[in-house]
Structure formats: C-alpha cells, structure tokens
Amino acid sequence: MTVTGQEITDYVDRVRAALADLPPALRDELTEDLPEHLAEVAAEGDGALVDRLGPPEAYAAELRTVAGAEPGRRPARLRRLAAARDRAATQVRLLDRQLGPLFGHARVADFLRSLRPAWWLLRAWLAALLVGAMTDSDRSGLLPRFEGSAAGGLVLLGVAVVASLWLGRRSDGFTGWPRRLHLVGTAVLVVFSMSVLVDVHRNASSDLTTAYREASVGSRLDRVEDVFVYDQQGRLIRDAQLFDQNGVPIRLGFPNCIDTSGAVPAPRNAYPYCPQLAPFGPPVPAAPAPTATGAPTGAGAPTASGSPAPTATGPPAATAAPETTAPTPAR
Amino acid sequence: MRTSVWSVDTTQLLKGVLDLAVLAVLKDSDGYGYDILRRLREAGLTEVGDASVYGTLRRLFAAGLLTTYVVPSESGPHRKYYALNASGRDQLTRSGKTWRSFATTMDALLDDRGMAA
Numbered sequence: 001m002t003v004t005g006q007e008i009t010d011y012v013d014r015v016r017a018a019l020a021d022l023p024p025a026l027r028d029e030l031t032e033d034l035p036e037h038l039a040e041v042a043a044e045g046d047g048a049l050v051d052r053l054g055p056p057e058a059y060a061a062e063l064r065t066v067a068g069a070e071p072g073r074r075p076a077r078l079r080r081l082a083a084a085r086d087r088a089a090t091q092v093r094l095l096d097r098q099l100g101p102l103f104g105h106a107r108v109a110d111f112l113r114s115l116r117p118a119w120w121l122l123r124a125w126l127a128a129l130l131v132g133a134m135t136d137s138d139r140s141g142l143l144p145r146f147e148g149s150a151a152g153g154l155v156l157l158g159v160a161v162v163a164s165l166w167l168g169r170r171s172d173g174f175t176g177w178p179r180r181l182h183l184v185g186t187a188v189l190v191v192f193s194m195s196v197l198v199d200v201h202r203n204a205s206s207d208l209t210t211a212y213r214e215a216s217v218g219s220r221l222d223r224v225e226d227v228f229v230y231d232q233q234g235r236l237i238r239d240a241q242l243f244d245q246n247g248v249p250i251r252l253g254f255p256n257c258i259d260t261s262g263a264v265p266a267p268r269n270a271y272p273y274c275p276q277l278a279p280f281g282p283p284v285p286a287a288p289a290p291t292a293t294g295a296p297t298g299a300g301a302p303t304a305s306g307s308p309a310p311t312a313t314g315p316p317a318a319t320a321a322p323e324t325t326a327p328t329p330a331r
Numbered sequence: 332m333r334t335s336v337w338s339v340d341t342t343q344l345l346k347g348v349l350d351l352a353v354l355a356v357l358k359d360s361d362g363y364g365y366d367i368l369r370r371l372r373e374a375g376l377t378e379v380g381d382a383s384v385y386g387t388l389r390r391l392f393a394a395g396l397l398t399t400y401v402v403p404s405e406s407g408p409h410r411k412y413y414a415l416n417a418s419g420r421d422q423l424t425r426s427g428k429t430w431r432s433f434a435t436t437m438d439a440l441l442d443d444r445g446m447a448a
Contacts, residue, residue, distance in 0.1 A: 029389060029393060030386060030389060032389070033389075033411065034385070036408065036409070036411060037364045037365075037385050037411070039407075039408035040363055040364055040365050040407075040408055040410055040411070041364070041365050041381060042408075043404070043406075043407035043408055044365045052381075053380075053381050053382070054380075058382075059380075059381070059382045060382075062380050062382035062383050062386070063382045063383075063385070063386040065346065065383070066346075066349065066382070066383050066386035066387050066390065067386055067389075067390060
C-alpha cells in the first residue's frame with residue numbers, strides 16, 4: 001500500500017471543497033464515508049490516488065452528476081437574486097447610454113468622469129473637516145480648523161487638496177488592499193458629509209430662533225426702556241409688576257432717570273422705573289416712594305405698598321375718557 | 332433560449348442506467364465499492380468512474396434499496412459491503428423491465444430503418 005492516510009485526507013478535503021456550494025446535508029451524505037472508500041481503493045492497487053482517480057475536483061464533479069446536483073446550481077433564492085442583479089445592470093447600462101446626450105456625452109458615466117476633479121476637491125475639504133473635527137470636537141462649521149486654529153485649518157486643507165489630487169490620479173490602478181482601503185475611506189467621507197450637512201442644518205435653524213430670543217434683532221421690545229401701565233381711566237399705575245404665564249417676572253428695559261435721591265433706580269419688577277417720563281397725561285412729579293401718599297381717587301383701591309396689586313396713587317389722567325379713547329401724547 | 336443537440340455517448344446513457352447497472356451486479360453477490368466498480372468494468376461498462384459508483388451506492392443506500400455491513404480485512408482497511416434488500420430487488424425487477432421494454436423499442440426502431448449494427 002503506497003497511499004498514506006494523509007493523502008486520503010487531503011483528497012477528501014479537496015473533494016469537499018469542490019462541493020462547497022452544495023447544501024451541507026447533501027455534501028455530508030455524499031462524502032460521509034469517502035475516506036473509508038478511498039482506503040479500500042488504495043488497498044486495491046498501486047499508485048497515487050490522483051493518478052488512479054484523477055484530480056479531486058474531477059472526482060467531485062462526477063459525484064455531483066451522479067447525485068443529480070448539477071455544477072454551480074445555487075438555491076432558487078440566490079438564482080433569482082443574481083437574475084435580478086443582471087437585469088438591473090442591463091437597465092443601468094441602457095439608461096447610461098440613453099441619458100448620456102442630456103449631459104452632452106455619449107454616456108452618463110463619461111459625464112460623471114468629467115466631474116471627478118470636483119469630487120477630489122470636495123473630498124479634500126471633507127477630509128480636512130474630518131481631521132479638524134477629530135482634533136477639536138467642540139467646534140463645528142464649514143471651515144476646517146486644526147486644533148481650533150483657522151490658519152492651521154487652511155494648511156490642513158491645502159495638504160488635503162494636494163493629497164486628494166495625487167490620489168485621484170492614481171486610484172484607478174489600485175488593486176487588492178489599497179483598493180479596499182480607498183473604498184472604505186470614500187464611504188467614511190460620504191457618511192461624514194451627511195453628518196456635516198445635518199450639523200449645518202441644525203445650526204442654521206437654531207441661529208434663527210436664538211437670534212430672536214436672545215438678541216431681539218428686529219423685535220419691537222428691544223427698544224423698550226420703560227413700561228407704563230394705565231388703568232381704565234387712563235391713570236398711570238405705579239409699581240406695576242409684570243409676570244408671564246408661568247409667574248416669572250418679566251424684565252423689560254432699564255432705568256433711564258434719576259430718582260429723588262439722585263441715583264439711578266435699580267432695575268426691579270416694578271414699572272415704571274421713571275414715572276416722571278410717562279408718555280401720556282400730565283407729567284407726574286417724581287414720587288418719592290412707591291407708597292400711597294396721594295389721596296386715591298376713582299375706582300383704584302389703595303393698598304399697602306409692596307403688594308402685587310397696582311396702587312392707584314397717580315392723579316387722574318387727562319379726563320375721565322373712555323378707555324377706547326387714546327390718550328394724547330404728552331410729548 | 333439555448334438549444335442543444337445531444338449526440339448519443341456512453342457517458343450520457345450511463346447516467347440514466349447506472350442505478351440499474353449497480354443493482355444488477357449486486358443481484359447475485361454482495362460487494363464493496365471497488366469490487367462493484369471492477370464488476371461493472373469487466374461487464375463492459377469501461378467508462379464508469381469510481382466516483383460515479385461510489386456516489387450511486389451512497390444514493391441507493393440513502394433511498395433504502397441497499398443494506399451495508401463491514402467486513403474486517405487482514406491485509407488492509409475494513410471493507411464496506413453493499414447488499415440488495417427487498418426494496419432493492421423490487422426496484423431491480425421494475426427498472427429491468429422498463430429498460431428491456433425501452434431497449435426493445437429502440438432496437439425495433441433502428442431495425443425498421445435498416446440501421447441495425
């Protein structure tokens with residue numbers, strides 16, 4: 001016996017490898033006792049197995065035929081998938097040629113190829129943004145930065161552009177792992193570009209709201225210096241307290257006058273800060289204190305100072321005009 | 332669609348009748364794989380390959396037409412013998428009839444047209 005156990009094992013392994021596409025159950029059924037069978041064959045004569053039985057791949061092909069499993073037969077699901085892929089590829093090639101003239105080229109692919117340098121630049125910018133984001137994650141924006149420095153970002157961008165152009169002129173010839181690396185890198189940049197878009201979009205919309213809320217650009221309230229509250233009879237209400245729907249005091253304006261003590265009143269939730277500057281009605285002499293000193297007239301009920309209710313201390317306004325009549329501006 | 336014209340060759344014919352041939356050589360005596368291959372070749376089916384016989388035996392066994400038993404050998408590996416069981420004999424009878432009928436029909440067809448060998 002000239003055939004070793006190792007030779008039989010190797011032969012069986014290669015037969016099984018050649019049948020790798022069969023369902024595992026069928027393959028096992030076919031090759032289950034192949035080692036024993038080959039040992040019998042080996043015992044019957046001289047010569048290597050390959051010389052007597054042919055190459056393992058041919059042996060596997062013969063087994064496959066006998067088992068009724070034709071070569072390359074794949075599960076129906078995979079066959080349909082492959083067929084659909086072929087049909088899609090044909091459609092794409094057809095569209096490629098049909099739509100080409102729209103872009104002034106024989107094929108759309110030619111047009112896209114002419115756009116490649118633009119992609120190389122875009123890619124460089126994205127790469128610079130990505131590196132910038134990695135060195136300084138707090139900042140986001142459309143300008144690359146290197147460790148927060150805009151100048152460093154420009155240098156980074158320049159390097160990225162040169163590298164990207166260099167890569168673009170050579171990537172066609174890539175095979176093997178450089179090609180895979182190139183594909184993975186491209187995929188990363190595309191995903192990153194999505195995140196840049198989302199980020200920019202979010203910043204753009206938040207700019208809009210924060211601008212109005214915090215800086216009051218264009219708001220009518222940004223020029224308010226003081227607030228004057230009048231009651232139904234047109235009398236100025238002193239020390240009016242303003243609250244929003246949540247009970248939070250509303251702060252508007254700033255004291256713009258000098259009170260009796262010769263100091264600028266501190267901002268507080270008691271309007272107006274400067275009653276003497278009231279726009280309507282007879283100018284009110286500066287009241288020394290917010291307490292009720294004058295005899296209250298009209299409907300306003302006098303209350304202790306400090307109460308949130310308006311204290312009607314002011315003299316009657318111009319006339320007992322109906323509330324619908326606009327008071328005449330004093331100034 | 333692809334069209335193809337089949338010329339008759341032994342390999343193609345063998346595919347259809349290998350089951351019957353293996354059952355036939357096992358009719359009178361049991362045999363192990365290589366032994367069965369030798370019998371087929373001695374009977375004139377020289378083109379049959381080892382893989383075909385091995386695969387056919389596996390399939391007939393899986394279909395329940397054969398039984399197996401192992402015989403230790405003094406000078407070499409154990410041998411796995413195959414034997415016809417009742418289903419196998421039944422199958423051999425039916426397939427044999429089908430083949431004879433088919434062969435007779437083909438013979439007559441060729442004879443009528445003066446193409447007998």
